[in-house]
Amino acid sequence: xxxxxxxxxxxxxxxxxxxxxxxxxxxxxxxxxxxxxxxxxxxxxxxxxxxxxxxxxxxxxxxxxxxxxxxxxxxxxxx
Amino acid sequence: xxxxxxxxxxxxxxxxxxxxxxxxxxxxxxxxxxxxxxxxxxxxxxxxxxxxxxxxxxxxxxxxxxxxxxxxxxxxxxx
Numbered sequence: 001x002x003x004x005x006x007x008x009x010x011x012x013x014x015x016x017x018x019x020x021x022x023x024x025x026x027x028x029x030x031x032x033x034x035x036x037x038x039x040x041x042x043x044x045x046x047x048x049x050x051x052x053x054x055x056x057x058x059x060x061x062x063x064x065x066x067x068x069x070x071x072x073x074x075x076x077x078x079x
Numbered sequence: 080x081x082x083x084x085x086x087x088x089x090x091x092x093x094x095x096x097x098x099x100x101x102x103x104x105x106x107x108x109x110x111x112x113x114x115x116x117x118x119x120x121x122x123x124x125x126x127x128x129x130x131x132x133x134x135x136x137x138x139x140x141x142x143x144x145x146x147x148x149x150x151x152x153x154x155x156x157x158x
Contacts, residue, residue: 006120032136034124041085041120045113057111
């Protein structure tokens with residue numbers, strides 16, 4: 001079973017990498033982009049077919065390793 | 080208008096970061112995860128309400144800055 005975990009910075013947390021990308025887009029004359037915030041995505045292959053237990057495993061993985069829950073949010077989508 | 084760009088490694092391209100995460104999950108005794116591949120996500124705020132032109136702008140941003148299209152795929156979702 002495939003799943004995707006997306007980890008993004010919480011609102012209000014500064015994102016210098018996103019700001020750098022905004023500046024780079026501007027210097028490439030790519031217009032119309034207001035703001036950019038960068039995050040991480042993890043494409044995960046899960047053993048078994050039980051969606052509930054897969055979600056539980058992934059939530060635990062996020063809490064303990066993939067996300068810093070002080071400054072980051074995470075979302076789990078199971079395909 | 081909000082959009083999300085996801086950049087992932089192409090199939091077959093080695094992903095040492097993903098492998099390291101697999102190892103770390105195993106040492107945390109989080110079982111049931113087969114493989115992990117890491118990518119990047121960009122949450123973008125676009126000026127204007129024209130979805131077609133937003134998609135065009137984001138495709139250009141991906142081709143020229145956000146993705147290395149030799150080893151990475153990108154997908155654009157407009158909210």
